[in-house]
Structure formats: C-alpha cells, structure tokens
Amino acid sequence: MIGLVDANNFYVSCERVFQPKLEGRPVGVMSNNDGCVIARSAELKALDIPMGTPAFKLEGLRQRGEIHLLSSNYELYGDMSARLAQLLRDACPEIAPYSIDEMFVYLDGFTNDQCEALGRKLRQRIHRHLGLPVCVGLAPTHTLAKLANHFAKQDPHYQGVCLLNGQGHTTEALLKRTPVGSVWGVGRRLAERLAIGGVNTAWDLRESDEKLLRKRFSVVLARTALELRGTPCMEMNALDQPRQRIMTSRSFGQPTGIFAEVHNALRRNAQRSAEKLREQQSLARAVMVFLNTNRHRRDQKQYFPNAVIALPSPSDDTRVILDAVRQGLEQIHRPRYQFMKAGVMLLDLVDAEQHQLSLLNPPTRDRHPFLMATVDQINQQMGQGTIRFGMTDAPAAWQLRCAHRSDRYTTRWDELMKVGTHPGAVAAAEAKQQQKKQQALTSTKRGTQPRA
Numbered sequence: 001m002i003g004l005v006d007a008n009n010f011y012v013s014c015e016r017v018f019q020p021k022l023e024g025r026p027v028g029v030m031s032n033n034d035g036c037v038i039a040r041s042a043e044l045k046a047l048d049i050p051m052g053t054p055a056f057k058l059e060g061l062r063q064r065g066e067i068h069l070l071s072s073n074y075e076l077y078g079d080m081s082a083r084l085a086q087l088l089r090d091a092c093p094e095i096a097p098y099s100i101d102e103m104f105v106y107l108d109g110f111t112n113d114q115c116e117a118l119g120r121k122l123r124q125r126i127h128r129h130l131g132l133p134v135c136v137g138l139a140p141t142h143t144l145a146k147l148a149n150h151f152a153k154q155d156p157h158y159q160g161v162c163l164l165n166g167q168g169h170t171t172e173a174l175l176k177r178t179p180v181g182s183v184w185g186v187g188r189r190l191a192e193r194l195a196i197g198g199v200n201t202a203w204d205l206r207e208s209d210e211k212l213l214r215k216r217f218s219v220v221l222a223r224t225a226l227e228l229r230g231t232p233c234m235e236m237n238a239l240d241q242p243r244q245r246i247m248t249s250r251s252f253g254q255p256t257g258i259f260a261e262v263h264n265a266l267r268r269n270a271q272r273s274a275e276k277l278r279e280q281q282s283l284a285r286a287v288m289v290f291l292n293t294n295r296h297r298r299d300q301k302q303y304f305p306n307a308v309i310a311l312p313s314p315s316d317d318t319r320v321i322l323d324a325v326r327q328g329l330e331q332i333h334r335p336r337y338q339f340m341k342a343g344v345m346l347l348d349l350v351d352a353e354q355h356q357l358s359l360l361n362p363p364t365r366d367r368h369p370f371l372m373a374t375v376d377q378i379n380q381q382m383g384q385g386t387i388r389f390g391m392t393d394a395p396a397a398w399q400l401r402c403a404h405r406s407d408r409y410t411t412r413w414d415e416l417m418k419v420g421t422h423p424g425a426v427a428a429a430e431a432k433q434q435q436k437k438q439q440a441l442t443s444t445k446r447g448t449q450p451r452a
C-alpha cells in the first residue's frame with residue numbers, strides 16, 4: 001500500500017500553530033511582496049474569495065478585521081515541512097516528499113487494517129507534535145492514493161483517513177462520482193478532450209481501453225487508467241503532472257559533505273527545473289532546496305534539512321533560481337554530514353501568461369531578453385562587471401515586502417514565541433519587538449534608496 005499524507009491548507013495551518021487566535025477565522029496567506037492570495041483557510045474559501053485575488057482588493061475587509069491576511073513566511077513553512085517529513089520518516093519504512101506539504105509513505109507488507117491504523121496514528125501524532133491537521137489517503141497506487149486523500153479531505157465520514165482498494169463497490173461508487181478532471185495528471189484541457197469521447201468520470205477513464213488511450217492521448221494517460229484499476233505503474237519521476245510543483249533531485253554516486261560538490265549537483269538540478277518550468281510556461285514564487293543523508297547507514301549521523309527561499313517576484317529565470325538555490329544551500333549545509341541526495345523543488349507555480357496579463361504584475365519577464373542584451377553590451381564596451389545584478393549577491397529578503405509576516409518561530413532565536421502569565425509583560429515584549437522591526441524596516445528602506 002501507498003499512503004499520501006497531505007496537510008490541510010498548509011500555509012494557513014502553519015500560521016495557526018503559533019497564532020491560535022486565527023483558528024476558525026478566515027485567513028489568507030499572500031504571495032511575495034504581498035501581491036495576491038496564494039493560500040486560503042476553509043473560512044476564507046467560504047467567503048468566495050478566489051485564489052490569486054489581489055491583496056489590495058481585500059484591504060477593506062482586512063482593515064475592518066473581517067479577514068486576516070498574512071505575508072508568506074516561507075522559512076517557517078519550510079521548517080514545518082522538514083519536521084513533518086521527519087515524523088513520517090520515524091514511523092514509516094520509506095517516504096518520498098512530493099511537495100512542501102504532501103509526502104508519500106510506502107507500506108509494503110502492511111494489511112489494510114494495519115495501514116488504516118497507522119494512518120490514524122500518524123494523523124494524531126502529527127497533530128500532537130506539530131499542531132498540523134493532515135489527511136491520509138491509502139491505496140495500492142499513487143494515483144488512487146491521491147484520490148483517496150481527496151476523499152479523506154472532502155468527506156467528514158472518513159475522519160481524515162481514507163483507504164481505497166483497487167477493486168470493489170466502494171471504489172466503483174467513488175470513482176463514478178469523481179469528475180475525470182480531478183484525477184491526478186488530468187488537467188482541464190485534457191478533461192475537455194476526454195469529455196468529447198464520452199469519458200467524464202474517473203470510472204470512465206479506468207474502464208477505457210488502454211491501447212486506445214495510448215494511441216489517442218499519451219502513454220502517461222494510459223498508465224493513469226491502469227493506476228486507477230489498482231495496477232501500480234508510475235514511478236515517482238513520472239508524477240510531475242499536472243505540475244503544481246517541479247522537482248529535480250538526484251542521488252550522488254559518492255556521498256559527500258563538500259559544499260562545492262553539493263552545490264554543483266544542486267546547480268544542475270536547478271537548471272533542469274528551470275527548463276521544465278519554462279517548458280510548461282509557469283513561473284515559480286519560491287524555491288526549496290533539500291539535502292538527504294543516507295538513512296540506511298545507521299552508523300552515520302543523519303540530517304534531512306530543507307530551506308525555502310521566496311523569489312522577489314514570480315520567475316522562470318535560471319539565474320534567479322540559481323541564486324535562491326545558493327542562498328538555501330548556505331543556510332542548511334553542514335560539512336560534517338555525508339550527503340547522499342540533493343534536490344530542488346519549485347513551489348507555488350503560477351501560469352506565466354496569466355501573470356503577464358495581470359495589471360498588478362507588470363510584465364518584467366518580457367523585458368528580460370532586452371535587459372540581458374543591453375547589460376551584455378555595456379559590459380562588453382565598459383569592461384566586465386560594470387553592471388551587475390544586485391540580486392546575485394545581495395540577500396533577496398530586503399527586496400521583499402512582507403509587512404504582515406508572522407515570526408519565524410522555529411528557525412530564528414530572536415523570533416521565538418513569547419509566553420507569559422502577565423498580559424502586560426507579553427504586550428511589552430511585543431511592543432519592543434515591533435519597535436525593533438520598525439527600526440529594521442527604516443534601515444532597509446534607507447538601503448534601497450538609489451545611490452547617485
């Protein structure tokens with residue numbers, strides 16, 4: 001059996017762990033520079049505020065205290081993600097992180113009952129240790145596990161854990177009421193094409209002739225149909241569609257702790273990821289870098305860190321991604337560990353075309369080719385390095401507007417959570433911190449003044 005553990009409204013849930021007052025309230029997390037909504041709590045969804053709503057349109061609601069909008073705090077989300085993965089690693093024979101908040105666990109040799117029991121235990125344990133709500137989908141294949149997770153989330157009857165067999169009445173009934181577009185790897189356009197041929201539900205796809213699917217559509221879709229029947233035929237590598245995240249990772253031939261070697265491997269992964277990103281015409285908002293030691297070497301010290309770096313604006317520019325990768329690696333690399341694997345994950349993807357059409361986001365991307373050509377020309381005439389991109393050396397953090405970011409409770413000593421019995425004491429500490437933040441803000445503002 002394969003399990004998919006997926007956190008509910010992950011970004012919002014991370015925020016609620018440290019700000020319980022947000023529980024039960026409509027909460028949204030905004031993209032970099034507080035541009036638009038990229039994560040919503042169930043309560044915010046209930047207000048019919050769609051994903052991608054520009055933050056300025058919600059300013060009135062926010063000021064009246066009807067909704068809460070927070071700047072994205074990727075450092076916190078990345079750290080919570082690493083903790084979630086570690087909890088699963090401790091409890092399961094094998095795990096494979098699929099995105100920042102979704103992880104597959106492989107439960108070979110477990111009976112259905114054992115799987116369900118473990119699913120419930122994991123759910124409890126994650127809630128107790130991390131305060132995060134998750135749902136668990138269990139099934140014989142990746143595609144079915146993903147659907148099982150979807151049912152676990154949608155239907156309260158499952159209490160967060162849904163096991164789906166390859167065969168049986170329950171599976172049939174559930175697949176029959178699932179639109180084919182909800183199946184993993186079937187995007188909107190593909191769903192429209194399938195509908196023309198009378199394939200409307202997940203069940204229709206499962207019952208379709210595999211050879212015909214391969215001929216008319218693709219090998220991937222034929223495999224998806226097989227997976228819906230309970231026949232595993234997708235490797236993790238093939239799980240990239242539809243791509244809401246892009247991951248490129250590789251295991252090293254030789255384990256290494258040397259920064260330059262790990263960096264080189266990551267650079268390759270980053271370039272490949274950026275290519276995939278441009279291929280599918282998306283832009284990424286954040287980049288996650290992760291490292292793994294060899295967990296089978298019990299004699300060696302283990303370390304599975306990750307770092308998430310927010311990009312100044314959504315980008316598909318290899319240089320921007322490479323820069324984020326270097327920053328991330330510098331945060332997490334420790335030479336005393338022997339790393340076995342390194343990877344790059346591009347997160348919170350947005351459609352490049354849509355992004356460019358938006359008035360809010362001027363199409364800076366279009367200007368890149370001109371900008372590049374001009375810079376190259378000046379540098380050729382005036383000498384190398386006459387014009388450099390500030391981004392490559394400066395930390396990107398100061399360029400980001402994040403007026404409503406919560407503290408990075410789990411990764412910064414000076415932002416640890418404050419607890420006190422006397423309400424006045426906590427308020428005083430908060431006021432002091434606010435003052436500090438204000439100071440920092442003024443000094444960075446000074447830093448961004450154009451230098452004549």
Ligand SMILES: [Mg+2]
Pocket residue numbers: 006007008009010101102
């Ligand atoms: Mg999730």
